[in-house]
Amino acid sequence: MKDFLTKLIKRLFDIFHLTVMKKESLFTIPIEIDLRFSGSSLTPTNVLEFKSKQRDINYILNIPKDKIILRKIMEVWIEMLEIRANENIDLKIEERPSFLFFKNYFDTYQPKTVMERLELEIKSLNEHQKEYFSKPPLYTTFPWVDQSPDEEYNMYLGFMKKEFEEHHGKAYIAEDGWKGFGPASNRLIEMEYNRIINIYESILKHGYIEKFGFPFIEIYIKDNEYKVTLEGAWHRSAILFAIETDSIPTVLNTNTNIINSKDVENWPQVLSKVYSKEQALEIFNDTFSSSLK
Numbered sequence: 001m002k003d004f005l006t007k008l009i010k011r012l013f014d015i016f017h018l019t020v021m022k023k024e025s026l027f028t029i030p031i032e033i034d035l036r037f038s039g040s041s042l043t044p045t046n047v048l049e050f051k052s053k054q055r056d057i058n059y060i061l062n063i064p065k066d067k068i069i070l071r072k073i074m075e076v077w078i079e080m081l082e083i084r085a086n087e088n089i090d091l092k093i094e095e096r097p098s099f100l101f102f103k104n105y106f107d108t109y110q111p112k113t114v115m116e117r118l119e120l121e122i123k124s125l126n127e128h129q130k131e132y133f134s135k136p137p138l139y140t141t142f143p144w145v146d147q148s149p150d151e152e153y154n155m156y157l158g159f160m161k162k163e164f165e166e167h168h169g170k171a172y173i174a175e176d177g178w179k180g181f182g183p184a185s186n187r188l189i190e191m192e193y194n195r196i197i198n199i200y201e202s203i204l205k206h207g208y209i210e211k212f213g214f215p216f217i218e219i220y221i222k223d224n225e226y227k228v229t230l231e232g233a234w235h236r237s238a239i240l241f242a243i244e245t246d247s248i249p250t251v252l253n254t255n256t257n258i259i260n261s262k263d264v265e266n267w268p269q270v271l272s273k274v275y276s277k278e279q280a281l282e283i284f285n286d287t288f289s290s291s292l293k
Contacts, residue, residue: 062247073180074238081242106182143280221260
């Protein structure tokens with residue numbers, strides 16, 4: 001198993017020409033990482049040494065922005081922050097162009113079904129699939145994930161309950177909606193707006209503070225190309241995009257999920273017949289070329 005993990009990490013570095021980030025001007029705290037991991041070569045000795053110390057093998061990597069698949073809401077945050085950078089900061093929230101833009105997104109983008117959320121006109125559906133694609137959008141599960149539609153729905157609700165308690169100190173109710181699209185309550189929209197604005201202003205003032213961590217990644221492979229999605233730290237990553245950095249610091253480790261289009265027949269939701277192979281590839285190709293819905 002150790003040899004396999006070693007080869008996997010080394011192979012990722014070699015294929016994707018990844019480099020370990022040691023220090024970046026945005027950071028107020030230098031990243032502490034063994035200098036033997038600089039560059040693209042790793043040796044079994046280095047990896048096994050980390051394993052012997054019972055440490056997580058986390059590699060901090062700069063991923064070029066053009067290799068990152070953004071979530072749809074992150075694209076909205078980035079555009080909102082670009083507006084914010086040029087507006088009168090003394091305006092009341094409800095008068096700010098950035099807030100009006102943000103609120104308009106939730107007021108106008110309101111997918112009612114899984115099909116509408118995926119933004120694809122998927123045809124040739126059997127009866128089971130017709131039922132799934134007609135469910136509310138929070139039941140959306142992507143072909144390559146393990147969770148069933150019901151598990152995804154419960155995960156979204158649990159996620160929002162935790163977010164409200166941790167970041168807003170209030171109890172979440174179903175009527176608040178989801179942070180990624182409308183309809184959403186006014187208090188959710190204001191909370192999310194204030195949250196990202198506060199983080200944005202903190203990063204402008206103090207830099208990106210390393211102790212708050214970096215996003216983990218999932219790697220998507222199509223033929224000889226790769227891209228990644230960001231898992232966690234969505235707000236901070238969107239802010240780094242908005243302030244025009246060339247790349248985003250991310251974490252790669254032995255638990256990093258790799259989604260290869262060649263493996264479509266073995267994707268969990270293809271095996272469970274939620275999607276056909278053709279439907280799954282259509283969703284994968286759309287995600288690879290645009291955004292994660």
